[in-house]
Amino acid sequence: MWNFEDRVDAGRQLARELTRRARDDSVVLGLPRGGVPVAAEVARALSAPLDVLVVRKVGAPGHEEVAMGAVGEDGAVVRNPDVIAAVGADEETLAAAEEHERAVVERRAGMLRAGRPAERLAGRAAIIVDDGIATGATVRTACRVARARGAARVVVAVPVAAPSALAGLDECDEVVCLCAPPGFVAVGMHYIDFRQTSEDEVVRLLAGLR
Incomplete structure (x- = not known):
């Protein structure tokens, strides 16, 4: 394989x-x-x-390995509607999960770059x-x-x-x-x-x- x-x-x-x-x-x-x-x-x-x-992946409540979507730097977000419907997550739950992961994104970006600015794109x-x-x-x-x-x-x-x-x-x-x-x-x-x-x-x- x-x-x-x-x-x-x-x-x-x-x-x-x-x-x-x-x-x-x-x-x-x-x-x-x-x-x-x-x-x-x-x-x-x-x-x-x-x-x-x-x-960062936005995991489903109780099943964090299942991605309801993902968030990234600069406020980017992607949602997986099929997964969200399957786990029954409402908008409030989804928004709270996204906000939590967004804070992690910002913190990790600063740590991994060791204070250097992001490369210009x-x-x-x-x-x-x-x-x-x-x-x-x-x-x-x-x-x-x-x-x-x-x-x-x-x-x-x-x-x-x-x-x-x-x-x-x-x-x-x-x-x-x-x-x-x-x-x-x-x-x-x-x-x-x-x-x-x-x-x-x-x-x-x-x-x-x-």
């Missing part, structure tokens, strides 16, 4: 595909935490700056990188954040994704995905080593490639 040794291997394979199509003014944006080691390899290959786009190509896409809510929110910050072109680049998630991804100009198996179950099943990425590692990678 696996396609990649680890996130570094996935990033290098993804970088080989992107070097043929990336613009000179590209900024590589990793989705923390797991997307940043993948994005770091892409940034190195493209000689492009690396930054993060911090987004206005008029540039934003390449949004994650270690994989399951539902698509997080990466869709990231695309909206990049647009809000003035990106002229938004590219989503991932090693693996669920075909259903790719089919609903219309917030970007281009998708680069190495593997979209019809029997997709989970992102981690396509890696031999899918251990959790630490926040210290994210901070170190960002500092080294800014």
